[in-house]
Amino acid sequence: MMRLYLDLSYGIGGDMLLAALADAGLDLHPLAEIFRNAGLTAQLCAAPEMRSGISGKRLFLEQAGDQPLRTMPDIEALLDALPVSDAVRERSRAAFWRLAEAEAAVHGCEVDKIHFHEVGAVDTLADVVGAAWALETLGISEVRASAIPWFTGTVCCAHGELPLPAPAVVKLLDGKPVRPSSFTQEMVTPTGALLLDMLVDTYDDAGSAGPAGRLAASGLGYGARDSGGGLRVFLLEDDGAVRETVWVLESHIDHLSGEDLGRAFEGIFAAGALDVLALHGIMKKSRPAVALRVVCEDAHLTDVEAAFFRETLTLGIRRTRTERTALPRKEATMQTPWGEVRAKEYTLGGQTFIVPEDDDLAEMARRTGQSTAALRRLLMAK
Structure with a gap:
């Protein structure tokens, strides 16, 4: 199995992911045949492109004839007709329902009444189904991404001129980590935001950034719009290790006896701590003390922190969110x-x-x- 890391330094558009994966070595010919046989595209390929002296690939798609605006039932009928695995079909279906819900919330209408306009075109269908197909083909077990750059400005679409990020993009980015940037153009398109919502399992945080593991391949994908340095992807060999986020709680204790400290260990473990460690040292006024360090999962944070306060009678706890790697x-x-x-x-x-x-x-x-x-x-x- 492989893991995929997305470098979102310059955002993401729907066509950039497939282009980047093609640059990393993914053969798109089977995907092109799927859409050609369904009568949706006349051409789908990734061609080399050079920007600012850096070589990558760009996705080119030519749709077969005039294509109508589509509602969610239309999209579902198309998905049912495509010769793809059930996993790819259902992942794509869930993504389009998520998009329909976001659009319906923005426009205040029923989900099945939504016409997808730009994002309902054949290229978006290819981007979404293609992404699900690509991850299955490559055997991707986990997708991680850097924080999403915030951007400003305006964009013209079927609904007129809208502020950036577009309202549907904001809905799709709900709950995801963003970072400030100076970008004044559309760095994350609606389809790009949909792919993030559909694919990414975890994002970088302050304690850990960048890919980790044995690098197997990398690629650079450019979008139709020149929005900077493109999307970089990194394919990493899966060593079977489990990477998860944990909390580290710590306080300096100089007022407990050895007996009380031992009972504190028991109470904190009983609340769900993964590990408890006492590091001995000297504090102010030359008092012997311990730095009590506790590791716990996010699900047990509230209970463990409460037990920490209750068992030690400390007045303050420092806590840090960090990442750990556990061997299988x-x-x-x-x-x-x-x-x-x-x-x-x-x-x-x-x-x-x-x-x-x-x-x-x-x-x-x-x-x-x-x-x-x-x-x-x-x-x-x-």
């Missing part, structure tokens, strides 16, 4: 001359390792008269 692991067992022990099995760099559980080793050490460390070395050497 599963429960296993190890057969030994002294019986079976539970273990963790994990993979790193294509190699599999099995580590015995400490509690089982401690019990075995008591029964055999050996040390836990000696037993661990013996079992790990096998």
